[in-house]
Amino acid sequence: MQELFTTYLPELLAGLWMTARLTAVSFIGSLVLGTIAAAFRISPIVPLRAVGRLYVELFVNIPLISLLVVVTFGLPDIGITFDLFTCAALSMALLGGAFTCEAIRTGVNAVSVGQIEAARSIGLDFFGVLRHVLFPQAYRSVVQPLVNVFIGILLSSSLAGVIGVKDLTLQVSEINNQAALGLTAYMVAAFAYVIISLLAGGFGAWLEKRWRVQR
């Protein structure tokens, strides 16, 4: 334990910082993609609905590792190259966006039909209904599912290590390979993940209570 914190503290902190950055960027990307996909899926434009549906079906079901490998090692074959961090964040945002879209759609379905009819009858167009009536309520009612997406992204960010992004999991694995600390390094990392997950869950519960829609 002593050795871990005296010798390897910089590596540990660098790993934690990488995990935090990767999770944050991917989660924001997921929210953006998920919102666009949800708008597509409830729009009156049939081809866009099909695109939204295809996107969700594809990325809900693809394993992250295979997407990571395609993006990182496959895309250069057709002349598209990103740096490793972008590859990881892009893959995770694509996956997270599909789950976010499904969460938002659950929230949209929870808004009663009368509200939408009322919104339309006062002259709001499709985007007006989405922006002022549907999405504000949808987001508020799916805080908890969105927190689950966040935690899912946090945990899956460890897979970025497979393509060489030095996140917390890869860092502790490398520390352990150098110093053979047994379980110590891994337990410290596990503790960090548990703390972040619990904090996210707590924050979600607080936000949900604060934002609860009165119906």
Add this chain to the structure above:
Amino acid sequence: MSSQEHVFDAVGPRGRRVIRLVTAASIIVIAAVVVLIVQRFGAAGQLAGDRWAEFTQWPYIQFLLAGLGNTAIAAAISAVIAIPTALLMAIGRTSRRAWIRWPATIYIEFFRSVPLLLVVYIFVSGLPTYGINPDIFWKLVIPISLCSSGVMAEIFRAGILALPAGQVEAALSIGLRHSQATRFIVLPQAVRIVVPSMVAQLVVLLKDTTLGYAVSYPELMKTANNLTAYTNHLIQTYLVIAAVYVVTNVLISHLARYLERRISRRTVRTGRASRAGVPAGIG
């Protein structure tokens, strides 16, 4: 679902015209994007027939099928270990006795919030220090079982909590003990409620086995990796493999949705355990 139609239903002539115009425009944009992608592949010479031909030749297919078989075995064994463990932990967490409830809660919360890869690394390079050094198969399957049993336990618990309290009260009032009420009244119903969600969770299990890629267990993903080392047809192989995963998972999800429809038709429920079809867990 009902609200969806009402976002745009009963549009007038102007609305219909706008929808027609945007539909046409979106078709053009989508077609343009598809053409662009195909062109990109073509320009890089990735569409050449010989780069795809191997996926029609039996030796290559056989090689990949062996990987798929290992994937199926790993996923199946993980499910066989994880589901009973999860049920046990869910019963533990809903127990009235604190000394059962707390360990079960800690187990569930820990394995739900720790990355699977970290647990795999613990088995690959942490535990061998202490003389625990099982086969690579178990170094993959045990972590998958641990992590998914945490998630599945919460699904079971949701099923248990979805039952109205009156059921247990009624059971106790006719003289059953708590353990009997759990066994004969709560579990049969709770398990039935969560069957669709459990099936949907198999998708996550199947995806989890791709971590074999990181620890060199020869499941489908690692097999594909080995194949590309030989053929050098990276993008083709990984796209084919990704398609195999997507198709398999879509089929499992459809089975889950079918089961959900069937079960919700036959039983009267007060609560919903969780939505089948969309598995929890990104991985």
